[in-house]
Amino acid sequence: MTLEIGTVDLTMDEIAGRLAAAFPVELSAVSVQEPDTVVAHLERTRLKDVARRLKELPQLAYETLNWIAGVDLGAQLESVYHVYSWRTNTYLELHVTVPRAKAELDTVTDVWPAADWHEREAWDMMGIRYLGHPDLRRILLKDDFVGHPLRKDYVDLAENHPHA
């Protein structure tokens, strides 16, 4: 296997068009962020299915997960996936929202192995539970920490970190 970067020559608008055509229902608000990123919103129930198909999409093939970020939007929490396509040398930024009351999403660790730690971090910091994750422990904070500090309503109390 030899990795080559940027062998497929497509403009950003073409890539956005292809994505919108391949996922007419699943993806919404597909837009291009210059110079090299397509931003799109994804319906949360289709996440795993879309992730799997994105990885195998002809010519585009989003094979590498770059990072995941949890964002607190108030009534909803958001999980942002940043994936990289080696062939076109471009990125795709997927925004998936979950209700705050039931912050659960499918894991994508079986599609992109790199998701493992990134999902653990988003769980630790933002409290998004990734269903089916093989080992969803806290990663940066201690095992017995209480709460998810990057949520906007987090209040730091002494009893949240008993062994500090």
Add this chain to the structure above:
Amino acid sequence: MPDHFAVPEPDEAVKLALRRVRETTAVGGGSDMEGLEFNEVVVNMGPQHPSTHGVLRLVVTLDGELVKDVIPVIGYLHRCKEKLAEKRTYYQYIPIVDRTEYLASMNCEWGYVMTVEKLMGIRPTRRAEFIRVIVGELMRIASHQVAVGTFVADLSPLGTAMVFYMFRDRELILDLLEEVSGARMMFNYLRFGGVRYDLPAGWVDKCRELMKRMPKLIDEYEALVDDNAIFLQRTQGKGVITQQDIVDYGITGPNARASGVPLDLRRTRPYSVYPELDFEVCTAAHGDVFDRYRVRMDEMRESVKIVEQCLDMLPRGRVQLGSLRAPYVITPPPGSCYVGQENPRGEYGTYIVSDGSRYPYRLKFRDPCFCNLQLFPKLLSGNKIADAVAISGSIDLVLGGIDR
């Protein structure tokens, strides 16, 4: 009176390691002996271990000298940087970015500043762009010196000579950066739209002089180890990162390039004035410990070339947009963006969500070491414990970035 001989309850990571020992080895149920009867021992390495270069902790399962399983435990240097951003103005946050990947603080600042500039839709002045490339590449050399120096010292006590050589010369670079910014390591030098100070009088000549000496110094480093039979034996063919690993785990930087992947954001996602500069993307073929060392040495030479070109091309003009007393409160328009840039260790990116206020609504760092460390269980398993130390040294981790 406290019982000093009490054995503390194992934490989650150790429990997980013990559970895996039971699952993989036990025939007909587990053991109360915590896996000992299966010839496997769970050893805790770190967080205060000299070879982990910081506060990395590895829970290692050993069978004799053979590493069976590794569970990295991180977070000992967690300083809530992402949360801190939400309570700081954009300007106030620059010195905090310095302290993430502290061996390459200039590059980290650069990544953060570029992201905010992109959010605001401004571009720095041309002179400032060149100054940024110069200080960024100087920082890259200094960072690789620490990386290679400590890595060789890990291999053998004799390798300590390398650390002394490298740190001696790194100090020359830090002196230059100190003259520019006023600080030795935590610079707080870059500003939105430029840099804080112009280069001091006579600095360009000093820098040029050091860059002239640098290739000779690098020759000196190579003479120390490149033909050393023991060094070659301990590094060649060990800890191979395959291209599949790179795709799966998002490995970037010299670690990816050593496996023959020409992934260098300075070329693949060009920023600043890099498209105008002439330099090679250094790669190697095998992806083993030795190749990762080689790539770093080659990159130091390339960085010298880049700095020399920038010194020649350095245009006249201002180093900041507007006056030096620029407004200290900026309010980028609502929106989000991510900018990744090539740090000495790989892709260091900043993702910022702005709600139009004085503070970032959400800020996230994509740290290269965090992603590279994720490969450790796969990379170290099956090696001898002594080689595992060599391999982990060759990955070049900075815990400040991993834990944030």
